Amino acid sequence: MQKVVYMDYAATTYTKKEVLDEMIPYFSEHYGNPSSVYSISRDTRKVIDASRDKVAKAINAERNEIFFTGGGTEADNFAIKGFAFANFNKGNHIITSKIEHHAVLHSCAYLEKHGFEVTYLDVDQEGFINLEQLKSAIKDSTILVSIMFANNEIGTIQPIKEIGQICREKNVVFHTDAVQAVGHIPVDVKEMNIDMLSLAAHKFYGPKGVGALYIRKGIKIDNLIHGGAQERGKRAGTENIAGIVGLSKALEMAVNEMDKSSRRLIMLRDKLITGLMEIPHTKLNGPVSENRLPGNVNVCFRFIEGEGILLSLDDMNVCASSGSACTSGALDPSHVLLAIGLNHERAHGSLRLSIGDGNTEEEVDYLLSVVPKIINRLRNMSPLWHDFIKKGEI
Template identity: 70%
Template sequence: MKTVYMDYAATTYVKPEVLNEMMPYFTEKFGNPSSFYDLSRETSRAIDEARGNIAKALNCETNEIYFTGGGSESDNWAIKGIAYAHKNKGNHIITSKVEHHAVLHTCEYLEKNGFEVTYLDVDEDGFINLKELENAITDKTILVSIMFANNEIGTIQPIKEIGTICRERKIFFHTDAVQAIGNIPVDVKELNISLLSLAAHKIYGPKGIGVLYIKRGIKIDNLIHGGGQERGRRAGTENIASIVGLGKAIGLAVENLDEHAKRMTELRDRLIKGLLTIPYSNLNGPEGEQRLPGNANIGFEFIEGESILLSLDFEGVCASSGSACTSGSLDPSHVLLAIGLPHERAHGSLRLTMGDGTTEEDVDYVIEVLPPIIQRLRNMSPLWEDHLKKGEK
């Protein structure tokens, strides 16, 4: 059976070039970087090289890059680390209602521990209002955490403007850039970013490795305590092979960024145009350049997304109804609810995300198999039956 992978926002495959770079560090070059013999110095140099590649990609210094276990750890560290290190200055944090749960649940945890959190509303396309952000800032505000690009509906936030507001008000600005890296340019200096999270497995690198960028001079509490790795800020023996893989993956991503974005945009627009010919369908999120290149999120009225996913799986299409981190939940997407969709419409949405392995043939296949699936499911739906009875055919 034909397999069409349309869930690159959930994870990507490891590119052969990345895997080849990693392999020696599983077998031959296995020394602990903290030891003092040549075998260990070799792995230490490999980590330094990867750190340099990541710093170059973000336009920062190598000593501002810290390796973590992934995007969720980086988000936790950034938010908890700043909160506890600066609680003497204030206890107020600002975020948005459409953040990844690694940010939202961390903020909820801090609320139970004496901190106050403002959750900014978003408009129908998922954008925060900059004036509302400014109005939410108080003399107790110590951190703003707004994601760079949304993992469900592809909204690219006005990061430079947010960074400028935070810099002028002397507030730390953290952004979850997990979906942005490898899809759009990211320059932490130009954008006035204080802390940034990223993960390797979204850019054709291995799972279980990420980065937290911490601007030089920022005081932050440690999340993990133990040894003196990562210059005393993140304990634990380094995941050498994965660090090397991340360094290679981000280098490839930046090198091919323009070409990748152009092709993904063309495929995205082709897919959206084809699927919006289905009656009672709608695009969730913004159009054009304000949307991630490979992201399409389409709502289909009168049916549920889970049924669409099962039917697509039968046709060999891998997709999702929202974030992979909450795929076990029966609740509608918090992102879709935040942009104003009613529960029944939020339940009927489908996220299709494309990547380097996606072809025009893949897109056309989805455009071919999805309309009959939608019609078949509607024919079994009481909502569709009620709709027809109302004479709104």
């Protein structure tokens, strides 16, 4: 296949043409600073308000509960640090899970250096937290629970409504990193008892560098960025008008097309999983089907390194990702895969394929034709594989 096969939609998506068309006028025609008083600025203020309405509608929130940010990472930092510092007088204990995105984990680690205590919940082999463990972890000093809606690596969709209900009963604020969920699966902040929620436009075919944080009315939160009175005094800085317009348009489209898109992605996902599992010594990471993101596939191939798979796929014009990452020459396995019980050797051999609206069944067939050959070639080069054969365990 000559064209590039992109299967890393969990990392980022392309910006859809309809979204880009909606954004373009706000770069050159409608450029007024929303904080100014003249008419062209009032016009941009109106379009930001209209965009806020669209985002609120998509998650069943109110307009004044939506705050635009520079992306999902900022939204997570804003929620966790902002709430913690604003409510330090009420308690210093925070609960999260071991498989959160680093935007959450690093924010919690930062707070631990500033007088906060953090409990990191275990997950089971499919990546789910234990609700009874959550209940037991909550104590008098607990002020915040932050559990991601859906995992970016293994696709696990947590029981968000039940988590929110536990927090509501215990009078603890509940934040969820919903960056991978919003626009792909139904999200209702009222029904699901969510107090704060982070999202990012580039995960649902919007532009990069813009996101939003939902903060339920009445929740006290400190500013993360200081300087001006934008976002009703909560997030300083001249608004990214084009980005905000793109975010709201992309989200509106994603919600309207969600049912149709999900059915198609689940069909492609399940076909890909079924084909990959025919390769010997392959393990599926995350839930088998139910409570798994529609486009997520994550598998481990024993006896080989994930980086070798990625480089080989790149040679075949396939874009994918691995659960392991190479940092400063040191290979570290995914914290998510370790948390679900994989040892280092198995975690190193992971492959994440995330399917999106641009993928076709022909591309899935192409993957299923090239991956077995890649795995076979890499295993033939692997000392671990040859040791395994010598032991007669094959």
